[in-house]
Amino acid sequence: xxxxxxxxxxxxxxxxxxxxxxxxxxxxxxxxxxxxxxxxxxxxxxxxxxxxxxxxxxxxxxxxxxxxxxxxxxxxxxxxxxxxxxxxxxxxxxxxxxxxxxxxxxxxxxxxxxxxxxxxxxxxxxxxxxxxxxxxxxxxxxxxxxxxxxxxxxxxxxxxxxxxxxxxxxxxxxxxxxxxxxxxxxxxxxxxxxxxxxxxxxxxxxxxxxxxxxxxxxxxxxxxxxxxxxxxxxxxxxxxxxxxxxxx
Amino acid sequence: xxxxxxxxxxxxxxxxxxxxxxxxxxxxxxxxxxxxxxxxxxxxxxxxxxxxxxxxxxxxxxxxxxxxxxxxxxxxxxxxxxxxxxxxxxxxxxxxxxxxxxxxxxxxxxxxxxxxxxxxxxxxx
Numbered sequence: 001x002x003x004x005x006x007x008x009x010x011x012x013x014x015x016x017x018x019x020x021x022x023x024x025x026x027x028x029x030x031x032x033x034x035x036x037x038x039x040x041x042x043x044x045x046x047x048x049x050x051x052x053x054x055x056x057x058x059x060x061x062x063x064x065x066x067x068x069x070x071x072x073x074x075x076x077x078x079x080x081x082x083x084x085x086x087x088x089x090x091x092x093x094x095x096x097x098x099x100x101x102x103x104x105x106x107x108x109x110x111x112x113x114x115x116x117x118x119x120x121x122x123x124x125x126x127x128x129x130x131x132x133x134x135x136x137x138x139x140x141x142x143x144x145x146x147x148x149x150x151x152x153x154x155x156x157x158x159x160x161x162x163x164x165x166x167x168x169x170x171x172x173x174x175x176x177x178x179x180x181x182x183x184x185x186x187x188x189x190x191x192x193x194x195x196x197x198x199x200x201x202x203x204x205x206x207x208x209x210x211x212x213x214x215x216x217x218x219x220x221x222x223x224x225x226x227x228x229x230x231x232x233x234x235x236x237x238x239x240x241x242x243x244x245x246x247x248x
Numbered sequence: 249x250x251x252x253x254x255x256x257x258x259x260x261x262x263x264x265x266x267x268x269x270x271x272x273x274x275x276x277x278x279x280x281x282x283x284x285x286x287x288x289x290x291x292x293x294x295x296x297x298x299x300x301x302x303x304x305x306x307x308x309x310x311x312x313x314x315x316x317x318x319x320x321x322x323x324x325x326x327x328x329x330x331x332x333x334x335x336x337x338x339x340x341x342x343x344x345x346x347x348x349x350x351x352x353x354x355x356x357x358x359x360x361x362x363x364x365x366x367x368x369x370x371x372x373x
Binding site: 145199 | 262263264265266267268269270271272273274275276277279285289
């Protein structure tokens, strides 16, 4: 049985047509199922665990990256495949998985190409794409064995999937290799108007980012604040349904 | 041995320490490594190591194969082939099975070659 998790924002009238098209297509494909609508005082994670006990075979998020963040722990714990029907903005994960927006995602769901991917832990909270810190005073320690420092203007990113926005340099990360990738991008002036981007890539299983004061990190697009971030990998923890255009 | 993109870093699955970045501590890698920045401490690479022209290493280095175009202050222990290009500067002892030294490179230290390492040659500037 397919379990569909609808985020609150898709109830907005500008998405009603897209949702109607999606639901009709799912019925045509024979993969319609139970719908759970997220709400302020409703714990979607608990409902997912209950439905998994009752025999749900797949959890499908109808929403965006923020929706995935909210139910990721529960889906990984019950070890069910996670599908995605991206609606609206902020759908980086769907792009990385090769899933198109809206009704076209239904056919990807029906094809059911499942891959096991790594997940990461940021101070105990699970993430799937990566963590980014933009702070000049942050220091990166890898594997507890060496530290990485850089000139001003650098950015630290701990990636599970390849970053798809901004200037990404080098080969794509593989989210199935049991490792995270620590990327440090340093921009240096190489002419009057131009900057050259130098990217450092370090495969890690464990890393920490420290700062003398509270700093902000973006974890799967969500803001997290702390003086210390401990990041580790969980190899092959999550099953995801992917498309042919996936970025790994 | 390594492909290059516009930023000077190698493509593929290698570990890259780019220009402008400093690594301090015991750095180890199971694959290939490209160093264009600064490293202090120790470097141990199970695969191939490339030290770029802008690299500054103050560490003992161990690798399977190595191409050095930058500065190394420390001992270089290479299991197979070590290439020193014209811009290479090594202050420390070198150990390798096969050694190539380009005209213009600088070595200050002992050189031990071959699997048995019976021959030892002292090389000055």
